[in-house]
Amino acid sequence: MRKIFLYLIVAALLVAGLSTSAAADGFYIGFLGGGSFLPDAKATDIDGSTNFSFDGGFDGSVMLGYDLGTEHANIGKGRVELEYNTASNDVTAAEFVEGGAGASGSADRTSIMLNTIGEYQTRSGMIIYALLGLGWAKISLDNIAILGVPFVDDSDSSLLAYQAGLGVGWKLSQHFFFDIGYRYYGTMDPKFVKQDGNSLDYEYASHRVLAGVRLHF
Amino acid sequence: MGLRRTLDFSKSELAGDPAPCYFAAQSFSKGEKGMLFRLVILSCLYLLLSGCSSDDPTRNNTFVPLTSITVTGTYETMADQTVNQYRAIGDFSGSFTRDITTEVSWSIEDEIIASISNDTGSQGLATALSPGETSVTAWQGDISGSAPLIVKDVSLTAIEITPQAAELPTGTSQQYEAVGTFSDSSMQDITVLATWESAEPNVATIDNTGLVTTLASGSTTITGTWQDVAASSNLQVTEATLSAIAITPEVTKIAQGTTVQFQAEGIYTDGESRDFTGPLDWQSADNSIAVVDRNGLVEGIAPGQVEISASFDNDGTTLSDTFVLTITGAVIESIKVTPENSTIQAGETLQYTATGTFSDNTQRDITRDVTWLSSDSTVGSISNSSVSRGLFTSIGAGTTYVEAFFNNIGDDTLLIVE
Numbered sequence: 001m002r003k004i005f006l007y008l009i010v011a012a013l014l015v016a017g018l019s020t021s022a023a024a025d026g027f028y029i030g031f032l033g034g035g036s037f038l039p040d041a042k043a044t045d046i047d048g049s050t051n052f053s054f055d056g057g058f059d060g061s062v063m064l065g066y067d068l069g070t071e072h073a074n075i076g077k078g079r080v081e082l083e084y085n086t087a088s089n090d091v092t093a094a095e096f097v098e099g100g101a102g103a104s105g106s107a108d109r110t111s112i113m114l115n116t117i118g119e120y121q122t123r124s125g126m127i128i129y130a131l132l133g134l135g136w137a138k139i140s141l142d143n144i145a146i147l148g149v150p151f152v153d154d155s156d157s158s159l160l161a162y163q164a165g166l167g168v169g170w171k172l173s174q175h176f177f178f179d180i181g182y183r184y185y186g187t188m189d190p191k192f193v194k195q196d197g198n199s200l201d202y203e204y205a206s207h208r209v210l211a212g213v214r215l216h217f
Numbered sequence: 218m219g220l221r222r223t224l225d226f227s228k229s230e231l232a233g234d235p236a237p238c239y240f241a242a243q244s245f246s247k248g249e250k251g252m253l254f255r256l257v258i259l260s261c262l263y264l265l266l267s268g269c270s271s272d273d274p275t276r277n278n279t280f281v282p283l284t285s286i287t288v289t290g291t292y293e294t295m296a297d298q299t300v301n302q303y304r305a306i307g308d309f310s311g312s313f314t315r316d317i318t319t320e321v322s323w324s325i326e327d328e329i330i331a332s333i334s335n336d337t338g339s340q341g342l343a344t345a346l347s348p349g350e351t352s353v354t355a356w357q358g359d360i361s362g363s364a365p366l367i368v369k370d371v372s373l374t375a376i377e378i379t380p381q382a383a384e385l386p387t388g389t390s391q392q393y394e395a396v397g398t399f400s401d402s403s404m405q406d407i408t409v410l411a412t413w414e415s416a417e418p419n420v421a422t423i424d425n426t427g428l429v430t431t432l433a434s435g436s437t438t439i440t441g442t443w444q445d446v447a448a449s450s451n452l453q454v455t456e457a458t459l460s461a462i463a464i465t466p467e468v469t470k471i472a473q474g475t476t477v478q479f480q481a482e483g484i485y486t487d488g489e490s491r492d493f494t495g496p497l498d499w500q501s502a503d504n505s506i507a508v509v510d511r512n513g514l515v516e517g518i519a520p521g522q523v524e525i526s527a528s529f530d531n532d533g534t535t536l537s538d539t540f541v542l543t544i545t546g547a548v549i550e551s552i553k554v555t556p557e558n559s560t561i562q563a564g565e566t567l568q569y570t571a572t573g574t575f576s577d578n579t580q581r582d583i584t585r586d587v588t589w590l591s592s593d594s595t596v597g598s599i600s601n602s603s604v605s606r607g608l609f610t611s612i613g614a615g616t617t618y619v620e621a622f623f624n625n626i627g628d629d630t631l632l633i634v635e
Contacts, residue, residue, distance in 0.1 A: 096277060101278055147281060
């Protein structure tokens, strides 16, 4: 994955150096990196519900999009994009009726989203945007253990995902835009298979704080 | 207005200078833009907060190994043919304790002396079959805990029925209780063993659990009988009808693991308020914070605020009241048992009280929450029953220590029986 990002940066710099046409309208690629912060997740099995807590984790996205620019005034100023993103958060604790207990393992996400972004440009040139996205996610719980006792091991669930967010951006050059924003990401409730073979109903959501660049062709 | 305008792309707007932006918000006034911006921010804050919420857990921690089981009976000794509820408290590696009465398998060493139930709803209920001494054991896997079970060859000498001389409005219910006194001066709740009768069944009826239902104004006599011993209580049924109920706890804040008794009061059409202990439907809005039993006794489970409600179906009209109870995370730091260093005569009884001091510097009567023990059962026994908890009944002359325990904290005091 790291190599892919490096290739993208090199390619983007080359393209930026060669192109002299007005940017913004048309296709773009971009990448974002940052943190994924999971709220406590409720996991329910036949014995009741347990709340899992997580550490902050890595969150990264690669986008291929189209900027409507000034050529599609009937639609409005904004962008549509296809986003591939991935995130991973380590489990730190499980809370029971009696209190918390140490837990380990991770909750991982791989997702493809179709985002629509509405933009508003201020007089200073800063771009404020709002984002809505819908797509598909694969959530997996890996090596989840409570006090060393295996609970869920490598079980995944594929389902509908959605996100909404706000952010700001600046035009760095003819082709480059810097972007920083927040996205609330949620999915339908995934179901997993526990170590004992019983099912586990889970709730997945994430607060995504991201920053990155876009290269407009 | 603002929302309508976001959809209003007029030709003149679209034909204008496209350079800055075509986004509809461009055509808004400064105030409208501000309002829109706040709306978007508030929407995102809502999403943020809704994403942060998670209910309190309802699952018990079964990942910490059970290391020991403590078994206690409601009564240290029991009369022949009576029942005694045993409870199993599990200690999970010293991390926490939990009542596992319904999760263990119960067995009894000598099944001629007593039997013990493993049936759902009555787990741990021992029934005395003949005088003698044996032991009750609770098992979970390889872990077990035991307690003595002593069946005494004593006879019932008296029954006390409560309430006495009650006055109830028409259409209400009242739970009656019978406590038996035996020839060794010990006392046991025999409500479920007694045969109940109402002298005037057209005024009030009573079922075999002691629950009275009033039907019409008038008077009747409620009689409880067991082993040829009977006791009676007069009941006056008035024409007043119930118009509202109100519930109040003994205290408004309790520590987790302790209990508080709610009292219900009925407000009647004659303007009077009376204790209402009829068949109220008690509910806790969140059982992970507090649970409530059918008698309005609330046990705090975890810190938080919880709504405790009681409702009553009054001929198709539901009357209800709600109270917000606070459960604190305070833990017990010390217990004081009173009266200290007492002397009583053989055959007499003495009521003990346990006062707990908690980590938030509060003090509370926790007589109902502690487990009571007498170090020498030949001198006397102390009750753990709900109706007489902490009541020491002496049997013979000697010295004993009365002990009270709660969450591994305890206190004791000397008692001399002459």
